[in-house]
Amino acid sequence: MNKQLMIILKKRYGLALIVISLLILVFYGYLGINDVNRWKAMESYYDSEQYIKDLNEIADEENPRYKGLSVNERLALDKKEGLSLFYQTNSYDEQGKIISDSDKDQPYYSMYFNENSLLLIAVVSTIGFFLFFADLKTSFNEFLFSLGVSKRRIYYSKLVLIALPILLSILLAKILFVGIITTGIPAEYVNISMTDLAKNILASWTTCILYFFVSVFIGLVTGNMLLGPLTAFGFCVSLEFFITGITNAWYYFTHATTDVYITGKFFVYTVTKDPISTVPIMLAVVSSLLLFVLGAILFPSLTLEKRGNYLLFDKLKIPVIVAMTIYVPIVLVFSQGVYYGEDQPSPIPALLIYGIITAMIGTYLVFRKEFQEWFNQKQQIKDSIRIE
Amino acid sequence: MKIENLQKGIDQQDILQDINLTFKQGEIVGLIGRNGSGKTTFFRSLAGHYELDQGKIFINQEDIQINKILRQKIFYIDEQYNFLSSYSLNKLLFFYQHAYAGFNKEKYLSLTKKNKLHPHLKYRAMSKGMQGLYKTILAICSNAEYLLLDEPLDGLDVIVKKNVLGILLDDVSENNRSIIISSHNLNELESIIDRALILKHTRIQLDYHLEALRENARKIQLVFKTKKVPTLVKENSQLLHFQGRVITAVFENYTEELKTLIQAEQPILFEELPLTLEDVFEANLANKNEVNSLGGVIL
Numbered sequence: 001m002n003k004q005l006m007i008i009l010k011k012r013y014g015l016a017l018i019v020i021s022l023l024i025l026v027f028y029g030y031l032g033i034n035d036v037n038r039w040k041a042m043e044s045y046y047d048s049e050q051y052i053k054d055l056n057e058i059a060d061e062e063n064p065r066y067k068g069l070s071v072n073e074r075l076a077l078d079k080k081e082g083l084s085l086f087y088q089t090n091s092y093d094e095q096g097k098i099i100s101d102s103d104k105d106q107p108y109y110s111m112y113f114n115e116n117s118l119l120l121i122a123v124v125s126t127i128g129f130f131l132f133f134a135d136l137k138t139s140f141n142e143f144l145f146s147l148g149v150s151k152r153r154i155y156y157s158k159l160v161l162i163a164l165p166i167l168l169s170i171l172l173a174k175i176l177f178v179g180i181i182t183t184g185i186p187a188e189y190v191n192i193s194m195t196d197l198a199k200n201i202l203a204s205w206t207t208c209i210l211y212f213f214v215s216v217f218i219g220l221v222t223g224n225m226l227l228g229p230l231t232a233f234g235f236c237v238s239l240e241f242f243i244t245g246i247t248n249a250w251y252y253f254t255h256a257t258t259d260v261y262i263t264g265k266f267f268v269y270t271v272t273k274d275p276i277s278t279v280p281i282m283l284a285v286v287s288s289l290l291l292f293v294l295g296a297i298l299f300p301s302l303t304l305e306k307r308g309n310y311l312l313f314d315k316l317k318i319p320v321i322v323a324m325t326i327y328v329p330i331v332l333v334f335s336q337g338v339y340y341g342e343d344q345p346s347p348i349p350a351l352l353i354y355g356i357i358t359a360m361i362g363t364y365l366v367f368r369k370e371f372q373e374w375f376n377q378k379q380q381i382k383d384s385i386r387i388e
Numbered sequence: 389m390k391i392e393n394l395q396k397g398i399d400q401q402d403i404l405q406d407i408n409l410t411f412k413q414g415e416i417v418g419l420i421g422r423n424g425s426g427k428t429t430f431f432r433s434l435a436g437h438y439e440l441d442q443g444k445i446f447i448n449q450e451d452i453q454i455n456k457i458l459r460q461k462i463f464y465i466d467e468q469y470n471f472l473s474s475y476s477l478n479k480l481l482f483f484y485q486h487a488y489a490g491f492n493k494e495k496y497l498s499l500t501k502k503n504k505l506h507p508h509l510k511y512r513a514m515s516k517g518m519q520g521l522y523k524t525i526l527a528i529c530s531n532a533e534y535l536l537l538d539e540p541l542d543g544l545d546v547i548v549k550k551n552v553l554g555i556l557l558d559d560v561s562e563n564n565r566s567i568i569i570s571s572h573n574l575n576e577l578e579s580i581i582d583r584a585l586i587l588k589h590t591r592i593q594l595d596y597h598l599e600a601l602r603e604n605a606r607k608i609q610l611v612f613k614t615k616k617v618p619t620l621v622k623e624n625s626q627l628l629h630f631q632g633r634v635i636t637a638v639f640e641n642y643t644e645e646l647k648t649l650i651q652a653e654q655p656i657l658f659e660e661l662p663l664t665l666e667d668v669f670e671a672n673l674a675n676k677n678e679v680n681s682l683g684g685v686i687l
Contacts, residue, residue, distance in 0.1 A: 139469035303439035
């Protein structure tokens with residue numbers, strides 16, 4: 001790394017970097033403590049005289065779960081279900097017996113992992129987006145490009161100096177959060193293994209990395225003050241819908257299933273007890289790497305006369321229109337799932353209509369300047385004819 | 389610095405073409421051109437803000453696009469796009485001190501103190517004149533070999549203007565650096581530049597060394613008996629004004645022999661007027677006809 005560049009970048013971003021990293025850590029620490037406190041409040045509630053009294057008064061007929069159980073056994077059952085880190089909503093038959101099959105199908109829930117992953121993704125995406133966009137719009141790039149350092153080095157230095165600490169502080173914050181909860185709650189209620197916890201933390205971290213690099217890339221290739229942030233926002237918000245949409249589209253076109261469609265989250269956002277597939281992790285890592293490499297290829301060719309353009313790189317114009325034309329219709333048509341059967345309309349007309357509309361909007365956004373120039377030229381010709 | 393075949397287009401429009409120049413150390417060069425002629429694009433291309441479509445820039449025989457560190461020998465602050473406004477002078481000092489290896493901090497501190505530019509002052513809180521003065525201080529303290537100054541005197545009052553010019557001229561006399569100044573204020577440029585480049589129609593049309601220009605060219609006011617301008621005058625000059633029978637013309641390669649020939653045409657009035665850079669600019673750029681008759685090196 002170039003020492004001179006690092007000193008300048010530290011001066012520019014150092015304070016903000018420290019504040020953001022600390023805020024992430026403090027916020028996650030606060031969330032962890034909050035969740036432990038909630039757990040303790042629940043435990044006190046179960047141990048209260050009133051609760052035991054109420055439990056004593058419930059007849060077997062009122063709640064089949066308690067059928068044939070003593071008060072202590074009822075309390076133990078409630079505690080096990082209510083205080084465990086993860087629980088399943090069990091189904092009971094008329095005799096009060098648990099329907100055993102539900103164990104396999106029911107997902108696990110947790111009341112004590114309130115990570116607020118949506119906020120984290122929003123923060124990560126915002127930081128990622130502004131990593132390059134901010135320097136473009138505040139004209140700091142003009143200064144950086146005069147430094148006698150290659151643009152490729154600027155690209156790597158920014159990622160090392162800013163991206164790495166932010167992503168590491170997120171990982172640390174997640175470890176801190178899980179650490180506070182698992183140490184704050186008695187081990188008998190922590191019904192998840194350390195390995196699963198570690199897997200979950202890493203999996204949800206790769207999701208953060210993916211959103212970060214998606215936003216970094218959009219911030220790097222866009223230059224319009226309004227359309228740039230909108231693109232990043234739109235893409236990050238719709239990414240899950242796109243994955244869902246593409247899966248459903250695959251099911252539909254390959255006739256793999258008859259009426260099954262997925263609506264759940266594809267990527268891992270927080271700690272769960274559900275089995276973790278390696279596909280979303282691999283996809284997140286590979287996509288992030290690809291975006292990182294693509295950024296490293298594009299950034300050195302950045303030329304600042306394009307600073308106000310929607311797209312800063314001409315070679316991306318056509319690929320972006322094509323990507324938009326594929327992406328948007330899939331999100332709009334398939335993200336809610338499509339059943340196929342004789343009485344169901346085909347999704348193809350909707351795909352075509354959305355595709356045409358998106359292609360038109362995309363073409364206008366990407367080639368707006370060219371359209372305006374063409375229009376102005378036409379206008380000038382008209383005016384000159386009128387004068388003659 | 390040597391520029392070879394520089395070309396730059398923006399939005400499918402050629403802005404600069406076939407720019408071939410050499411800047412010598414210790415000379416002050418004026419870059420003259422009308423609004424939109426490409427002066428700022430030229431500076432931005434040299435400073436590395438814009439990628440060149442074609443061409444090479446050499447410093448000490450090394451291509452600066454290959455040996456990037458050579459960019460430190462060029463100083464340029466963009467008038468329109470710069471990051472200065474969000475920082476205090478203290479922080480700006482930090483940035484520039486680390487950007488230019490040879491930054492002269494002592495000189496910076498002495499000049500800012502002398503001009504009452506307080507370190508905690510925010511750049512955006514300064515008046516336009518003070519901002520201009522501050523940028524000049526940054527430029528000369530950077531110790532870069534080539535200073536690119538885009539309209540540095542524009543909008544400054546007389547006192548600040550004198551101050552800026554004083555700082556620049558002092559610096560040039562002390563250090564052997566090259567200063568390239570773009571300006572519309574030709575009268576001000578004339579008093580400081582050694583060389584004038586005229587940028588027109590995407591190319592450097594003329595390259596004047598002012599000393600040679602002052603020696604060879606003359607601005608002469610003539611009145612002849614008839615309204616008809618003698619062919620001799622037409623062929624050897626660029627007409628500046630033509631009002632009634634009064635002709636004001638700039639003569640290239642004005643010699644005693646030419647003077648005798650003109651006087652042989654028996655003009656009623658023959659008066660030599662002081663030739664200014666503005667006259668040269670007007671004769672070359674204000675005319676619709678292509679320039680090819682003045683005493684600059686036609687490129």
